[in-house]
Amino acid sequence: MSGEKLQSLKAKESIMIKGARENNLKNISLEIPKHKLVVITGPSGSGKSTLAMDTLQRECQRQYMESMGMVTDSLNKPKVDSIAGLAPSISVGQHVTNRNPRSTVGTVTDIYTYMRVIFAKLGERSCPSCGTKVKPPVQGEEGSEPLALQEDEEEGYYQQEYVSCPNCKHRLPALRMTHFSFNKPEGACSTCSGLGTVASLNMGLVFEGDKSIREGAVTLWGGMYKEYNLSILDAAAKHYGFTFDGDIPLNQFTEIQRDVLYYGVESDEFIKHFPDVQAPKAVGKGKFEGVVTGIWRRYQEKGGDQGSGEAELFHEQLCPDCQGAKLKKEIREITVLDASITEVSAWSLEQAYEWLKRLKGDLPERELGIVGPILEDLPSRVGRVIDVGLGYLSLDRQAITLSGGEAQRLRLASLLGSGLTGVLYILDEPTAGLHPRDTEGLIKVLMQLRDLGNTVLVIEHDVEVMRRADHVIDIGPGAGSFGGTVVGQGSLDELMEQEQSVTGAFLRSEQQRLGKWNRRKANGQLTIEGARLRNLKNIDVSLPLGCLVSVTGVSGSGKSTLLFELLAKGKDKVPSEGYDHLAGFEQIESLIMVTQAPLTRMQRSNVATYTDVFTALRNLYASLPEAREKKLTSKHFSFNTAGGRCENCQGLGIVTVHMHFLPEIEVRCPVCLGKRFKEEILRVTYQGKTISDILDQTIQESLELLKDQKKVAEQIKLLCEVGLGYLKWGQSVKTLSGGEGQRIKLAKELGKKTTKRTLYLLDEPTTGLHPIDVERLLVLLNKLVDAGHTVMVVEHNLEFIRASDWIVDIGPEGGTAGGTVLASGTPEDVSKVEASYTGRFLREELS
Structure with a gap:
């Protein structure tokens, strides 16, 4: 058989990687069997993610985009000689990507959408006129009256229908899916707009009534900012023809003075005093926003983010009308099988699963005809989420409150439902946050994905997952520059017999411990x-x-x-x-x-700044004879302040490129070439290394260089002891x-x-x-x-x-x-x- 034919035959059976040297990978070549459950393991920082995510996943995306005729300049080819036998890939990471407070477990899995269909088609409610129970009629049956055709953004065109009460003939609007959505005006509680909570501003934290403005009545204003705002308020008072005195106590203000201060010149509260006067167009002429109006605007712009300065001025509590249920009262009273949609949403998924099974068994033939297909699909959809160990979650749980492991397993459950075959799935530690009891369910799901004809590649440390894998690849032997080689592969039993395998050595010694x-x-x-x-x-x-x-x-x-x-x-x-x-x-x-x-969410915070090691490094470089000669201080060795940093990238080493119609991408700064500092700063070296060189080193690599700096050396040893020696000092803590x-x-x-x-x-x-x-x-x-x-x-x-x-x-x-x-x-x-x-x-x- 010719070499070419053999190569193509092998590519059908395995993914062949040759010469991978991304990050710390040491020019490794290996074959990953296809249509198997494969685990990549090894010490933290040994190169597992580099192999799976930065090499395999990136090359899969690049080749896929190339095959579609799309420009791939934005996706750099990973440092690898060749990869043959690739398939379309889907990576499932641990980052919670959905930060929307309106997203829930029910909405991100579409389970809640199906529930809305069930309640719209089968929901039972009381007639407001006589109290008789009214059920939705089946299409074409007596009791439903079609009216004018109207448009709806969610359901295309629908016939606005009314339902008649069988007892008193009172007309009720027919139920639609939108009635059960807390994101639509038809269903959302009007008090909290479907959020379930209401925020109220604590006025006592903003204003002190017994003080004048100059004495600090507005607690958020200080120094020049106070005088600046007073000048705008004076201009507004002149424009409207009233007086504004910054020296009288707030509790002696007239209603007009208080309304302009609190709500500003463009508010309804203030306009009612001067309905015929045109509002000033410029700040200098008196266009004042209002203290309260400004606080609310900033709070809403940041989505109530706890990290924003305004958040602490607000008190968030359950909505007094819906008590957190998010829907209108009349919608919460509609039931199917004696439960409302809010009750079903508050149950655990395991309870909801039992309810769905009961519903399917109890429905008469007539109604089963309406929702039969949904009751076929929905229980299996919920069952998949239970299989990945998340049966305790409820549909109304906010997506933002899920841990990384929970979010990842939720995505896994939805992937299982897609039924795709021939795909390479790359998973990053799916057992994170999982009790050993639930690991069994997760392994079952991974095997189902494999049995559909997919290759499942899992970065994992859990011994039970390794035991059940078809193939294990052990990367090591250490972290950072001490890792990056394949030290063993095969089944777990085979690893235990391989001298070089780190995981095998651990399992061998486990017996003695x-x-x-x-x-x-x-x-x-x-x-x-x-x-x-x-x-x-x-x-x-x-x-x-x-x-x-x-x-x-x-x-x-x-x-x-x-x-x-x-x-x-x-x-x-x-x-x-x-x-x-x-x-x-x-x-x-x-x-x-x-x-x-x-x-932190700050892009500028990296491992060195977060651990305070960077302060010691800046002082060290500023104390060197060469720095003193050039009159450089520790400030010049900071990439966060002007002085020594590269101003083109503001000391970040990367610049953002706008891609037109595509997401922005980050590329190396063309001026400093990613080094963050000006040329003169990089001329100052300690034992031959610049401050930029140290930021590019891993914690473990820098120990030899900094061993004489007692305080820094102790911090380095601690970071290595907690298993983080592989991180680079300049790595953003956001990653x-x-x-x-x-x-x-x-x-x-x-x-x-x-x-x-x-x-x-x-x-x-x-x-x-x-x-x-x-x-x-x-x-x-x-x-x-x-x-x-x-x-x-x-x-x-x-x-x-x-x-x-x-x-x-x-x-x-x-x-x-x-x-x-x-x-x-x-x-x-x-x-x-x-x-x-x-x-x-x-x-x-x-x-």
């Missing part, structure tokens, strides 16, 4: 009584101090509610409606909470995953070296960590506990859980079926509790 823990004794305790926030069922929990404590349970069982919403607030001794009593905080001097919330962000926060806190008895609360710190890195993290956290501190962690990682001193297991299920304490004690104690899922998995781990 069993049963080697000395559990610590408690040194005091925190007790919370009557915890009942969200789904917690009025529980009492005792948590030992001076220990490593894991709070466990399936996703949605109530772990985070207990630790981060109740316990964390106890330090401030804020009385809470969520519990009866909280005791033991007097034994804690400091509380440090490290969650997976994004570190970090939730787990990486959390560990960088942890390293920053640990660098402060407190002697106070501290309680550390952590949210799944093992997310994104290879088992080897989990061991390193455990060493670090145990050092903290040995120094007299307490570490409490929400965790699913069995390796971490079995190494804890104490476990509190919450469950048994997620959502309404969770919220009770199933087991509490050492891992050995919990492993004996039959009702605990965590206990069952621990039993296997400990045996």
Whole structure:
């Protein structure tokens, strides 16, 4: 057989990569079998994502666009000699892309759209005239009267129909899908416009009535800005012919003076005083916006973003009319099978699934004919979401509140429904935030995708997923420049026999580590009584101090509610409606909470600036003889301020190019070539390296260079200990995953070296960590506990859980079926509790 034929035959069976050298990849070549479940594993930062996302996924997109005749200049070819046998690819990452407060689990999965059809076709309501139950008639039956044809943006053209009450003949408008949408005026509660919450401005934070404006009556105005606004108000008063005095107390203002200050010259409140006077056209002539009007405008422009300065002036509460249900009262009273659409939306998906099955069984033939196709498709759609371990979610849960792992699995469930074949799916750690009990359901979904004829490539650290994979590729042996080679491949059993394999070595040594823990004794305790926030069922929990404590349970069982919403607030001794009593905080001097919330949304914040290492680096470079000679200060070595930075890219190293009809792309700055600084700054070197060179180094690589800088060297060692040595100093913190962000926060806190008895609360710190890195993290956290501190962690990682001193297991299920304490004690104690899922998995781990 000729070489060409052999090559094409191989391309049908596998994806062949030759000479991949993107980022830290060391010119690797490998074959990935097609139509299989393939796991890429290895230590954090070894090059897994570079291989899967930056090389494979990018080349798939580039080749696809090229085959469609589209210009691909914006998509750089990855550094690889060749890739043969590629298929169209779909990558499923962990970033929550939907930030719209109106998006819910129901709307992003389309399940709510189907529900709206069911309620529009079958909804039963009371006649407002006589109270008789009115059902929608079937088309062509007596009782429906078609009227004029009208247009509707959602349903094209429809016949506006009315339905007659069978008893008193009162006419009711026929139900349509739009009536059940909280994003349409027909259905949305008019008080909150379908948001479920209303925001009110706390006027007491904006105005102080007993002061004049010059004395600070408007709390947001200071210095020159106060005088500037007073001059506009004076001009407005002259324009309309009234006086405005900035020296009299606010509570002595006339109605006209107060309305112009609060609401501005273009508001209805002010116009009513001067209906015939034309408003001034320019600010200098008195065009004043109004303090309250301006605050509301900025708040709405930022979508009520908590990061905006205006957000803290507002108080958000449940809508008084719909109580968070988002729909009009008359819509909330329409029922199908004795439940309203708001009730079904508030149930867990598991409850909604049972209701749908009951509905299908109870419907008479006549009505089944109307919604039969929907009742065929909808239960399987909901079932797929339950299969990926998200049965505890409700349809009305805001999409913005989902974790990265939840958002990823939700997308997986919808991909399964598409029925595509011949596709390469690339997944980034789908087990993140998943209890071992739910991993089984996820593996089932991945296998279904594979069995449809797709190639499923998963970046994963979970040993159970590796065990069930058809093929495992192990990248390593270390992170950053110490990684980037294939150290093993084959089945998991085959990896254990390969000398070079990092994952194989870990699994071999795992056998020797069993049963080697000395559990610590408690040194005091925190007790919370009557915890009942969200789904917690009025529980009492005792948590030992001076220990490593894991709070466990399936996703949605109530772990985070207990630790981060109740316990964390106890330090401030804020009385809470969520519990009866909280005791033991007097034994804690400091509380440090490290969650997976994004570190910052600022593009300029990078690993070096966030960890404060950059300040030390700037001072170091400013102290060098060459810098002193040129009179350069630490300010010149900052890319955030004018002086030494490249002004073309404002010190970012990249510039944004407008693409006309396509999304903007970022390219390397043509002036500084991505180095961020002016030429004269780059002439100053420390041991042959410029400040730009250090920003391009990984944390681990820079240790040798900076080992004599004591404070910086300590911070570098801490970052390496939490498994982040592979990050580059200049990497934007916006690009970090939730787990990486959390560990960088942890390293920053640990660098402060407190002697106070501290309680550390952590949210799944093992997310994104290879088992080897989990061991390193455990060493670090145990050092903290040995120094007299307490570490409490929400965790699913069995390796971490079995190494804890104490476990509190919450469950048994997620959502309404969770919220009770199933087991509490050492891992050995919990492993004996039959009702605990965590206990069952621990039993296997400990045996």
